[in-house]
Amino acid sequence: MTLQAGPEDRGQRLDIFLSRHLGQFTRSHIQTLNRSGAVRVGNQVEKSGYRLRGDETIEVDLQPLEPSALEAQDIPIQIVHEDEDLAVIEKPAGLVVHPGAGTAANTLVHGLLFKFQNLSGAGGAGRPGIVHRIDKWTSGLLIVAKNDWTHARLSKSFQDRSVEKKYLALVHGRLRQASGEISLNIGRHSTLRTRMSVQRGKGRVALSSYHRLREIGDFSLLEVKIKTGRTHQIRVHLAAIGHPVVGDDVYGERGYVQFVRKYGKPGRYFLHAAELTFTHPRTGALMTIQSPLPPDLSSLLERIGK
Numbered sequence: 001m002t003l004q005a006g007p008e009d010r011g012q013r014l015d016i017f018l019s020r021h022l023g024q025f026t027r028s029h030i031q032t033l034n035r036s037g038a039v040r041v042g043n044q045v046e047k048s049g050y051r052l053r054g055d056e057t058i059e060v061d062l063q064p065l066e067p068s069a070l071e072a073q074d075i076p077i078q079i080v081h082e083d084e085d086l087a088v089i090e091k092p093a094g095l096v097v098h099p100g101a102g103t104a105a106n107t108l109v110h111g112l113l114f115k116f117q118n119l120s121g122a123g124g125a126g127r128p129g130i131v132h133r134i135d136k137w138t139s140g141l142l143i144v145a146k147n148d149w150t151h152a153r154l155s156k157s158f159q160d161r162s163v164e165k166k167y168l169a170l171v172h173g174r175l176r177q178a179s180g181e182i183s184l185n186i187g188r189h190s191t192l193r194t195r196m197s198v199q200r201g202k203g204r205v206a207l208s209s210y211h212r213l214r215e216i217g218d219f220s221l222l223e224v225k226i227k228t229g230r231t232h233q234i235r236v237h238l239a240a241i242g243h244p245v246v247g248d249d250v251y252g253e254r255g256y257v258q259f260v261r262k263y264g265k266p267g268r269y270f271l272h273a274a275e276l277t278f279t280h281p282r283t284g285a286l287m288t289i290q291s292p293l294p295p296d297l298s299s300l301l302e303r304i305g306k
Helices: 014-021 027-035 108-115 148-159 233-240 253-263 295-305
Strands: 002-004 039-041 057-060 078-082 086-091 139-145 164-172 179-183 186-188 196-198 207-216 219-226 271-279 286-290
Touching: 002 014, 014 027, 014 039, 014 057, 027 039, 027 148, 078 286, 086 108, 139 148, 148 271, 164 207, 164 233, 164 295, 179 233, 186 233, 196 233, 207 233, 207 295, 219 233, 253 295
Parallel strands: 139 271
Antiparallel strands: 002 057, 039 057, 078 086, 086 139, 164 219, 164 271, 179 207, 186 196, 207 219, 271 286
């Protein structure tokens, strides 16, 4: 495919220009095409952040990317909903969503390749079907795209914040207000690079809201909604207001130590992606899918209640 940049495109980033003209692909897929050498500006490969002069000819090779080198693995995955375009699955705690630094196998992606015949490739070769993520030790619902058309439309829904995500979190302490909103920017920690932190005046906008469902001793069970999807957002936000998630030894070290002394070491932090509401990209139907608390978190609640 040949595209021509005009004076109105002057100063625009290459990847944004391509997103406008290649609406069938997500921006991440376009960046993957660019990294693979499939995009040439005036016979040269340029980075995604290249600023257009407004007179370039851009060649895009839309041939399918090379097949993923990932191998399917028989990893147990519970399917909550499935149709020709997408699936909603339960991710168990302890399972990484896709391969990355230090994790080359035994991820959710490897299990998806075993479970499903078709998965979208728009997220890149290492992330077939993956539209959004949840952390390794968070359990709960994930949407999986089976084709690029569905992937593009689901990605736009997430970007537009029209997908509603509800989590259940058990936190330390009793909150003064039964409900509230948290609007605190989040960015990479200045010295501990594996952590995130609240950054006033910097970082990326992060919006969460919570509603207290009940109090259990010195703890509160919350329903948390997130309007943005920043890394570790719920854990960082709740710790920032003085109510870290139970079992979180990263953002709530002091509470974690006290909890272990009284109740023993928890298997993970208490955070579960319990509900997803989204518009089906093909049918237009509004879908709400729920997930009950998994047994390990239910038993932890019982133990604390006693």
